[in-house]
Amino acid sequence: MKLLSRKTTCNSHGQDSSYFLGWQEYEKNAYDEVLNPTGIIQMGLAENQLSFDLLESWLAKNPEAVGFKRDGESIFREMALFQDYHGLPIFKNALAEFMAEIRGNKVRFDPNKLVLTAGATSANETLMFCLAEPGEAFLLPTPYYPGFDRDLKWRTGVEIVPIQCSSSNSFQITESALEKAYRLAQKRKLKVKGVLITNPSNPLGTTMNLIELNLLISFVAAKGIHLISDEIYSGTVFNSPGFISITEALMDRNLHGSEVSNRVHIVYSLSKDLGLPGFRVGAIYSNNDTVVAAATKMSSFGLVSSQTQYLLSAMLSDKNFTSNYATENQKRLKKRHDMLVSGLQEAGIGCLKSNAGLFCWVDMRHLLSSKTFGAEKELWKKMLYQVGLNISPGSSCHCTEPGWFRVCFANMSEETLNHSMQRIKDFVDSTTDVVSRRHRLVVRNSRRRSSHDRDSER
Amino acid sequence: MAIEIEEPSAGLSRVAVSETHGEDSPYFAGWKAYDEDPYDESKNPSGVIQMGLAENQVSFDLLEEYLEQHSEAANWGNGISGFRENALFQDYHGLKSFRKAMASFMEQIRGGRAKFDPDRVVLTAGATAANELLTFILADPGDALLVPTPYYPGFDRDLRWRTGVKIVPVHCNSSNNFQITPQALEAAYNRAEAMNIKVRGLLITNPSNPLGAAIDRPVLEEILNFITQKNIHLVSDEIYSGSVFSSSEFVSIAEILEAQNYKNSERVHIVYSLSKDLGLPGFRVGTIYSYNDKVVTTARRMSSFSLVSSQTQHLLASMLSDTKFTENYIKTNRERLRKRYESIIEGLRNAGIECLKGNAGLFCWMNLSPLLENPTREGELTLWNSILHEVKLNISPGSSCHCSEPGWFRVCFANMNQQTLEVALKRIHDFMEQTKIKKNLL
Numbered sequence: 001m002k003l004l005s006r007k008t009t010c011n012s013h014g015q016d017s018s019y020f021l022g023w024q025e026y027e028k029n030a031y032d033e034v035l036n037p038t039g040i041i042q043m044g045l046a047e048n049q050l051s052f053d054l055l056e057s058w059l060a061k062n063p064e065a066v067g068f069k070r071d072g073e074s075i076f077r078e079m080a081l082f083q084d085y086h087g088l089p090i091f092k093n094a095l096a097e098f099m100a101e102i103r104g105n106k107v108r109f110d111p112n113k114l115v116l117t118a119g120a121t122s123a124n125e126t127l128m129f130c131l132a133e134p135g136e137a138f139l140l141p142t143p144y145y146p147g148f149d150r151d152l153k154w155r156t157g158v159e160i161v162p163i164q165c166s167s168s169n170s171f172q173i174t175e176s177a178l179e180k181a182y183r184l185a186q187k188r189k190l191k192v193k194g195v196l197i198t199n200p201s202n203p204l205g206t207t208m209n210l211i212e213l214n215l216l217i218s219f220v221a222a223k224g225i226h227l228i229s230d231e232i233y234s235g236t237v238f239n240s241p242g243f244i245s246i247t248e249a250l251m252d253r254n255l256h257g258s259e260v261s262n263r264v265h266i267v268y269s270l271s272k273d274l275g276l277p278g279f280r281v282g283a284i285y286s287n288n289d290t291v292v293a294a295a296t297k298m299s300s301f302g303l304v305s306s307q308t309q310y311l312l313s314a315m316l317s318d319k320n321f322t323s324n325y326a327t328e329n330q331k332r333l334k335k336r337h338d339m340l341v342s343g344l345q346e347a348g349i350g351c352l353k354s355n356a357g358l359f360c361w362v363d364m365r366h367l368l369s370s371k372t373f374g375a376e377k378e379l380w381k382k383m384l385y386q387v388g389l390n391i392s393p394g395s396s397c398h399c400t401e402p403g404w405f406r407v408c409f410a411n412m413s414e415e416t417l418n419h420s421m422q423r424i425k426d427f428v429d430s431t432t433d434v435v436s437r438r439h440r441l442v443v444r445n446s447r448r449r450s451s452h453d454r455d456s457e458r
Numbered sequence: 459m460a461i462e463i464e465e466p467s468a469g470l471s472r473v474a475v476s477e478t479h480g481e482d483s484p485y486f487a488g489w490k491a492y493d494e495d496p497y498d499e500s501k502n503p504s505g506v507i508q509m510g511l512a513e514n515q516v517s518f519d520l521l522e523e524y525l526e527q528h529s530e531a532a533n534w535g536n537g538i539s540g541f542r543e544n545a546l547f548q549d550y551h552g553l554k555s556f557r558k559a560m561a562s563f564m565e566q567i568r569g570g571r572a573k574f575d576p577d578r579v580v581l582t583a584g585a586t587a588a589n590e591l592l593t594f595i596l597a598d599p600g601d602a603l604l605v606p607t608p609y610y611p612g613f614d615r616d617l618r619w620r621t622g623v624k625i626v627p628v629h630c631n632s633s634n635n636f637q638i639t640p641q642a643l644e645a646a647y648n649r650a651e652a653m654n655i656k657v658r659g660l661l662i663t664n665p666s667n668p669l670g671a672a673i674d675r676p677v678l679e680e681i682l683n684f685i686t687q688k689n690i691h692l693v694s695d696e697i698y699s700g701s702v703f704s705s706s707e708f709v710s711i712a713e714i715l716e717a718q719n720y721k722n723s724e725r726v727h728i729v730y731s732l733s734k735d736l737g738l739p740g741f742r743v744g745t746i747y748s749y750n751d752k753v754v755t756t757a758r759r760m761s762s763f764s765l766v767s768s769q770t771q772h773l774l775a776s777m778l779s780d781t782k783f784t785e786n787y788i789k790t791n792r793e794r795l796r797k798r799y800e801s802i803i804e805g806l807r808n809a810g811i812e813c814l815k816g817n818a819g820l821f822c823w824m825n826l827s828p829l830l831e832n833p834t835r836e837g838e839l840t841l842w843n844s845i846l847h848e849v850k851l852n853i854s855p856g857s858s859c860h861c862s863e864p865g866w867f868r869v870c871f872a873n874m875n876q877q878t879l880e881v882a883l884k885r886i887h888d889f890m891e892q893t894k895i896k897k898n899l900l
Binding site: 005007008047056066068076083125132133150155276291294298300 | 469470471472473474475513515518521522525529532533541542544545546547548583584586587590594595596597598599601615616619620658689691725733737738739740741742752753756759760762763764765766767768769770773
């Protein structure tokens, strides 16, 4: 008899993808300015390392928050015993206010509708368990975060059907793409339970505009399905046009409290905005009482450490700190973003215009030897082994067009970022001759072929 | 069992609306009664005393003392990189220093009679997550795990709810002190087969909750034979291993495996947690220790859904690698629990109540079957209700633990101070006196 479950032997955990392979190579030969200057620079990790000094100085001024004290009294016992899945009230209050602040206080969040989970990873999986049966599907716009393949599908048995987006309109979601995805699911005999968007987008680094948001709301309203808005990068918006949350979009259409708003759920986390992925702080926000009730009970399987809840309740309740942090953090992210964009420009490489996130969506299509994913893989390997940069290939994000890469900019020092830009420029310079020679060859050859052949080259 | 949703627009899963979370059982109803009228020595001396919560509150002073003397465990010391590195650490392998400390702590609890390899330690947010995770790994939806009764009510949710796996009970009874017998194991296995259900494993809790007793070595050996013969898994939930009143009385499955050179050990997995032994349920620290490489690898990847906060890993790595501290803690904690146990047993005996002979845990298994008007589940619940509302004690009825014999109750003794325990014992004493009088009058 087979000894382990089907889940153990299937590949839905996604650990064999390039996303993880690049990571492995980096671990074997990690760049260090002093100790290993020719090592691989990690540009595949969406971490925010730019504002730790702000957190550290707050910690230095607030020893009670880590010392289990409140107004001089020890609360260690109380925290050690606190395992209520409703979460620490002072923390949920502070988190709800923090989320509102990020949205310019244009919306308010009720702490009673907030469910705490061990990271957004846990939140997304929990929502799948609550909203879909094994074998049912959620629609996701591509390109999307590679981790979703594991988080949404592995233990839940739920399927993902892609909403294909393309560079022709900056990868925005269109009505026809939504309908096409829905029909594709039907063809595969999959019942669609909802749409999951990430806004701001990973890997695009863009915020959705009101048109897109309205499109989505109308779509889920018409189909009677759910909408999950993963807003974990909402605090990383550093430029106009600014962030419009799904809540705002609903309010804008007077749909607050309506039937469709009962099917809209938000996921949040402190891993990106505050740079605390190790602390495992995620949340689900829903207006649907049944979802809140079920998710709350399910959170037993991934509660946030009370020690961490206490620390962060103190930090997030300090409004002086949070407002200063938000402004400063966004300033620093913008600076880094601009550095990366101009550095790439100097190498003749363009990016999708972006205003958020910890990465850029880089256009390397012109560096491909052919417009194929095979060529993308080739280029990715060259970047990894030759140039020494671990960047994420678009195919790992299910992008339909080869040649796009996600490049992170907030998980390293300025010097390292500059150094990586230099490496890219050197690489492009060295291959330009080769490429232009090959290009001339291709052009010459294509003139000999019939136009029929040229059309098939997509 | 799932409830059918009437209007399609709500569109939630069966799991979301089912009652398999088990929150409507008396186990939770008693909790609610306590929440509405909680005992307080000065502010509410006639309130409900919570004796249904298996928490360990007897050794906090030792932990607090440690924290006073080692503030760097909680605040990352003065080094700049300490906080940064820790805040970024989300590797599902877990902090190496913490895994080492955990492995060494588990060895100390077992008096050095078993060795634990830090690379086989998988960290999860509590034993709740560990048990569910293992179930996902060892069984497919529709399969079953055998679980000896009486068992921890939370298993109904932890093992079944989202996994779709069933529990088939292995019935134990008072005729032999509720010990697990090969006959009971066979009977349960055959019952599953007759229902066309595939049994994937056996889950035991050792020391047992709610019995408060460690499983004997010969029984463990029989269990190992059974699972090997049936080619199924064994999960040994040893979260109360540090709460055994005397070290020599606890035999871990790890010891038996070591003694037989780890033959057939790839079917065995141990669950541990710091919620009971260290009294830190809020910190969410659990672990899976498996002798099976594939299980370790898969469990590690799955633990992404329930990682332990790196802040907490850092604190506990420091605490548990201090072997002088841990040795003293284990010894002192054991001693205090033993004293509490003895005082409750004596108090109950004076009231004319007998308990199962226990040697571990944070509770005792009390026999009130002589008091039942009807030797049935209903009779037990009636008695439970009067104890809750008249005597104002929240204790756990055996039926909520799936005990096949009515009249047994689990009574916790470590989640209150000595004075409160005495108040509780006095109330029980008075209740028993009144009951005797009532019986004499009839």
